[in-house]
Amino acid sequence: MKINISHILRIIRFGGKNLWLHKLRSFLTMLGIVFGVASVIAMLAIGEGASFEAREKIKELGSNNIIIRSVKPPDANTAQRAMLNVYGLTSSDFRKIESIPSIANIVSTWEAQEEIWYLNKSTPGRIVGATPDYAETTNMRVEKGGRFLNEVDMDRSKSVVVVGSSIKNTLFAGVNPIGKDIKVKSNYFTVIGVVEAKIFSKGTESFAAEDINFDVYLPLSTARGFFGEIILIRNNFWDRTWVEFHRFIVRVEDSNKIVTTSALINKILESTHKKPDFEILVPLELLKQAEHTKKIFSIVLGSIAAISLIVGGIGIMNIMLATVTERTREIGIRRALGAKRRDIIYQFVTEAVILSASGGFVGVILGVIIPKIVSKFAGMATIVTLWSVLLAFFISVAVGLTFGIYPARKAALLDPIEALRYE
Amino acid sequence: MKKEIINLNNIGKVYSLGQVEVSVLKGINLSITTGEHLSIMGPSGSGKTTMLNILGCLDKPTEGEYLMEEKKISTLSDEELSEIRSRKIGFVFQTFNLIPQLTVLENIGIPLFYQGIDESVIQDKALELAKLVGLAARIKHRPSELSGGERQRVAIARALINQPILILADEPTGNLDSETGKEIMSLLIHLNEEGKTLVVITHDPKIADQSKRIIRILDGKIIDEN
Numbered sequence: 001m002k003i004n005i006s007h008i009l010r011i012i013r014f015g016g017k018n019l020w021l022h023k024l025r026s027f028l029t030m031l032g033i034v035f036g037v038a039s040v041i042a043m044l045a046i047g048e049g050a051s052f053e054a055r056e057k058i059k060e061l062g063s064n065n066i067i068i069r070s071v072k073p074p075d076a077n078t079a080q081r082a083m084l085n086v087y088g089l090t091s092s093d094f095r096k097i098e099s100i101p102s103i104a105n106i107v108s109t110w111e112a113q114e115e116i117w118y119l120n121k122s123t124p125g126r127i128v129g130a131t132p133d134y135a136e137t138t139n140m141r142v143e144k145g146g147r148f149l150n151e152v153d154m155d156r157s158k159s160v161v162v163v164g165s166s167i168k169n170t171l172f173a174g175v176n177p178i179g180k181d182i183k184v185k186s187n188y189f190t191v192i193g194v195v196e197a198k199i200f201s202k203g204t205e206s207f208a209a210e211d212i213n214f215d216v217y218l219p220l221s222t223a224r225g226f227f228g229e230i231i232l233i234r235n236n237f238w239d240r241t242w243v244e245f246h247r248f249i250v251r252v253e254d255s256n257k258i259v260t261t262s263a264l265i266n267k268i269l270e271s272t273h274k275k276p277d278f279e280i281l282v283p284l285e286l287l288k289q290a291e292h293t294k295k296i297f298s299i300v301l302g303s304i305a306a307i308s309l310i311v312g313g314i315g316i317m318n319i320m321l322a323t324v325t326e327r328t329r330e331i332g333i334r335r336a337l338g339a340k341r342r343d344i345i346y347q348f349v350t351e352a353v354i355l356s357a358s359g360g361f362v363g364v365i366l367g368v369i370i371p372k373i374v375s376k377f378a379g380m381a382t383i384v385t386l387w388s389v390l391l392a393f394f395i396s397v398a399v400g401l402t403f404g405i406y407p408a409r410k411a412a413l414l415d416p417i418e419a420l421r422y423e
Numbered sequence: 424m425k426k427e428i429i430n431l432n433n434i435g436k437v438y439s440l441g442q443v444e445v446s447v448l449k450g451i452n453l454s455i456t457t458g459e460h461l462s463i464m465g466p467s468g469s470g471k472t473t474m475l476n477i478l479g480c481l482d483k484p485t486e487g488e489y490l491m492e493e494k495k496i497s498t499l500s501d502e503e504l505s506e507i508r509s510r511k512i513g514f515v516f517q518t519f520n521l522i523p524q525l526t527v528l529e530n531i532g533i534p535l536f537y538q539g540i541d542e543s544v545i546q547d548k549a550l551e552l553a554k555l556v557g558l559a560a561r562i563k564h565r566p567s568e569l570s571g572g573e574r575q576r577v578a579i580a581r582a583l584i585n586q587p588i589l590i591l592a593d594e595p596t597g598n599l600d601s602e603t604g605k606e607i608m609s610l611l612i613h614l615n616e617e618g619k620t621l622v623v624i625t626h627d628p629k630i631a632d633q634s635k636r637i638i639r640i641l642d643g644k645i646i647d648e649n
Contacts, residue, residue, distance in 0.1 A: 004539065006541060006542055007536075007539050021524050329520070330522050332520075333520045333522060334522075334533065334537075335505065336479070336481060336520070337508065337509065337537065338509020338510070338534050339505065339537045340502050341501060341502070341505075343537055417481050417482055420481075420520065
């Protein structure tokens with residue numbers, strides 16, 4: 001028999017017609033595949049979105065960076081209530097870390113949560129006392145028309161600030177903030193730049209997510225000038241703390257040395273800090289962890305989805321077996337009129353594949369829509385990748401093929417004489 | 424001299440049902456030439472259905488030799504037999520055996536479909552044959568919308584579309600009232616007069632008597648031929 005495109009199309013058309021005769025049954029059979037495919041795509045999209053956010057966050061931290069943060073030791077509040085809590089990173093730590101040969105650059109910050117004012121509007125924000133190389137170290141870019149802090153600002157302890165994009169949006173709606181003065185604790189600072197918005201989402205708390213779009217950067221020297229060499233923060237009436245530096249950001253040029261460098265820093269700090277009042281974050285390690293987590297996540301989600309696809313396939317097989325029995329006589333007629341076994345196989349496999357492929361098609365549509373809904377209502381980033389759509393669709397076709405072959409073979413192996421006599 | 428298209432030489436058929444062997448056909452010798460109108464008669468259980476299945480290449484004999492146009496049939500594979508059914512034989516069944524979900528036109532075209540012929544060619548031929556059997560107006564209908572006589576006409580048109588060397592009709596009037604039965608028989612006889620070889624299997628003497636040659640079968644043997 002010669003196989004040509006029009007013949008194949010006819011087989012498909014007749015197959016479709018047969019399925020259309022039993023619309024409800026075909027639809028119900030399809031549902032299994034629809035949900036299977038939709039869940040494969042949606043789950044992979046959610047997984048991909050989560051890992052994308054994680055990666056973005058880590059990139060934001062700087063993949064060649066090591067971040068050392070001051071943390072309040074666990075006993076600080078209870079044991080020394082009403083006393084001065086002294087903890088965290090110091091300038092002596094800074095100098096020790098600075099002398100490690102593998103370190104290309106180190107920046108330090110001092111930070112405080114304050115109310116930021118412009119005219120009669122205010123927003124809570126984070127004051128970050130920083131050095132001019134802070135922007136470069138943290139991959140921060142300043143919007144056109146402004147600039148980041150420079151050496152002169154630093155040397156002269158100028159009252160200038162660079163604000164995060166959310167500060168600009170909340171305080172300066174429709175106004176160019178450059179040259180305007182903001183007020184923090186009765187001190188005025190002139191805005192000289194706005195930092196480009198960075199992606200921030202609530203979904204990634206695990207990666208030390210602070211919304212840096214609410215940051216206000218001012219020269220570290222200015223911060224010291226206004227707030228004193230020793231900084232007192234009154235968290236509440238009973239609790240006062242003293243922290244010299246909140247953060248060091250260390251850049252290591254050779255990414256192979258990041259792990260050893262962070263171990264070395266840890267050793268140096270542990271030798272002088274009796275309390276666990278610091279933590280070291282290695283974004284590269286987090287990145288590796290994130291990739292690993294994503295892998296496991298994808299495997300778990302993929303397996304769940306694959307099971308539903310298999311269940312869908314079994315549904316198709318079940319209905320095809322019923323169809324074959326129901327149409328035994330038709331099979332006999334076709335065989336008597338010259339259909340070969342493989343013609344019968346083609347016919348029933350085609351029907352099974354039409355079922356699974358149309359289920360797959362509907363599933364793809366749902367699978368693209370569902371992540372969007374999830375994004376909208378759960379605030380999670382989701383990314384539908386082309387490969388996940390193609391994968392899910394082709395798996396659905398393969399499911400139809402696999403689970404259609406057995407019933408089709410059963411049909412083809414019927415004895416035509418017996419089949420013709422079947423009532 | 425008419426050309427011999429079918430030659431059955433000492434054909435036997437034995438079914439083995441577990442331990443028991445049932446001999447359904449024994450020592451059948453038969454020759455059919457082009458343009459013949461032949462009836463095979465016999466009561467039920469006589470073996471005439473098995474005879475039809477073997478003649479129609481749906482079944483293979485267990486003994487003897489079947490030659491169709493001098494080609495050995497007995498040893499062919501399932502696929503080769505399908506090919507022969509598709510190209511050489513036209514079946515007309517007692518129960519019509521139309522496919523319910525297909526239209527009249529599509530039903531008529533089935534044998535050519537399995538030859539892989541282009542759809543437009545099939546449609547043209549099917550339409551031509553629908554006209555021949557007087558159903559040109561009903562080509563879009565489904566079998567359930569047709570009367571018994573009309574269904575059998577569709578079946579006859581379907582049996583003609585592959586230009587078979589042999590039309591095998593198995594009790595073609597068995598499910599029809601006598602009036603319609605007569606019409607169907609006269610259509611078949613008309614086709615035979617046009618040159619088609621016709622083999623009718625029946626238990627009805629009135630049908631058999633319309634043919635030029637009658638073969639009677641009883642207990643798997645030809646008992647009489649005239």
